[in-house]
Amino acid sequence: MWNIIQSLWSSLALFLSALFFHGMILRSIRENKPNWFINNHQHHIIRYFIGMYYGVLGLYFIWRGLPGEDFGIYTDMLINIILMLNVFSGTGPATIATSIIIIGKLLLGYNPHMQLIYVFFLLSYHFICIQVNTLKISLVRKFILSKLSITPFMLYYLHFKMAIPLQVYAIPKWLFIFTISFICSLILYLAARFIDTSNKQIFELRQSSILDPLTNLANYRHFDTCLRDEYKESTLKQTPLSVIIFDIDFFKNINDTYGHQTGNIILSHLSIALKKVLFHENALIARIGGEEFAVLLPDTSRDGATFYAEQLRKQIEKTDFPFKDEEIRLTVSVGAATMDHLHHFESGEALLKAADAALYTAKENGRNRVYTANLIVPLKE
Structure with missing residues (x-):
């Protein structure tokens, strides 16, 4: 169990670092090139780069999860990449990141049969997140619903990956894993929401100081x-x-x-x-x-x-x-x-x-x- 906590903690720390670095870059772009967030073409380019950025992060998690490298719990972070991008960045960046992760799993995976099953679940989860994101509910509800929808996959995958039996006596172990997994995802969600909200508020405050409120042109x-x-x-x-x-x-x-x-x-x-x-x-x-x-x-x-x-x-x-x-x-x-x-x-x-x-x-x-x-x-x- 300690190996699980250790691996989750290190992967969580890396993900949080990636989130804050991403937030700093977007804040800098908003301050220096605010029109990039108004122009649809340039905004799409930024969003696609975000997808590529987290896709590369996913490749790193795949590599660290290989046998002989780490315990393999980095798998949970791949799911979080798809979850966070769908909730905060939209379908485009999430699809790019998911595609990169899938290619990485197929090329770096050591068990082709298991990797194909994993790819199927990744695609299914991505499509579930897309559908959840279309619902007219709050962000936190979208997060919870998307997170809960991965439960069947975790039961199936971790049963083989970590040899956890699907027996009554293993319920405490399953509850522990699901609790830790949910807490990690919640921390990532809160961090992503804080970065996204603070960046938008700073941008809006800056815009209000330079824009004419009636015409929305420069003052x-x-x-x-x-x-x-x-x-x-x-x-x-x-x-x-x-x-x-x-x-x-x-x-x-x-x-x-x-x-x-x-x-x-x-x-x-x-x-x-x-x-x-x-x-x-x-x-x-x-x-x-x-x-x-x-x-x-x-x-x-x-x-x-x-x-x-x-x-x-x-x-x-x-x-x-x-x-x-x-x-x-x-x-x-x-x-x-x-x-x-x-x-x-x-x-x-x-x-x-x-x-x-x-x-x-x-x-x-x-x-x-x-x-x-x-x-x-x-x-x-």
């Missing part, structure tokens, strides 16, 4: 910080930096006619329309005032900024903003400015002021048009 404070950083980066690397500023034409009339609540709804819908403009991935869209917005475009030329500004204007002009039984149409005036080898600015703030001056030129010349700083002819006559 002025975050925009200003990024502008300063990008200005330094652009100056150091001698790359272009562009800024676009725009505001809604005659927005005061909308507030006066329909009320401020309607105005807020329109601003919220406007942010959705902005996300349909295909800015490059490093662009930052922000709400910097009441109905005033800005776009920071690192490594973007004057022509590129002008192109994006016109695409933005056209997108908003063709968007219907629903209000009760009618559709409200909006137009925007847009100003842009670029720092490059021909146009230098003393600071990011000076670049922003140049774009703001171009915006007011657009407004004075009829609105619903784009002006670029130092560009005399407007794009839309």
Whole structure:
């Protein structure tokens, strides 16, 4: 029995280390690349790497469980990998990890017949966990239900693996093993939930400090910080930096006619329309005032900024903003400015002021048009 506790304890410690290392990596990514958790493609890549990460951990447990290496109770940790990934990461990562573990069992196993039976149970358990995960119940209930569903497999496998008889007199031994196994899984579940919850809370707290609550775009404070950083980066690397500023034409009339609540709804819908403009991935869209917005475009030329500004204007002009039984149409005036080898600015703030001056030129010349700083002819006559 002491061998069982010793093996479980060492494998549990390793699993916990893997969990915390995984949590630290995800926290770092959330802090430095928050868009990776918003962009579906990049988020899927992260999740698949998680599956591979725990699949490799499973290979290590398989190797340690081989005869002559350790007592073999590492088998329990393979089940926990499938359980934890299904509960916290979803079907994709769990399927990847399960596939890697199955390949490892078939290649490293010493008893082909026993390994095939084991693979069958692994696949069955994975599919059970998938089904449990679709139930509309709490995480802890999903964990308990998934854990209990492995009982028939443990009775069958451990009976042969550890030569525990299926007799009445062996009940205390079985209860001991099941209790230890459940406690280990519970510790892993609590650790995984703590890491997952704390990381999400830190991320949400950070997001709330940099996002405008109405539009869910960057707020002025975050925009200003990024502008300063990008200005330094652009100056150091001698790359272009562009800024676009725009505001809604005659927005005061909308507030006066329909009320401020309607105005807020329109601003919220406007942010959705902005996300349909295909800015490059490093662009930052922000709400910097009441109905005033800005776009920071690192490594973007004057022509590129002008192109994006016109695409933005056209997108908003063709968007219907629903209000009760009618559709409200909006137009925007847009100003842009670029720092490059021909146009230098003393600071990011000076670049922003140049774009703001171009915006007011657009407004004075009829609105619903784009002006670029130092560009005399407007794009839309």
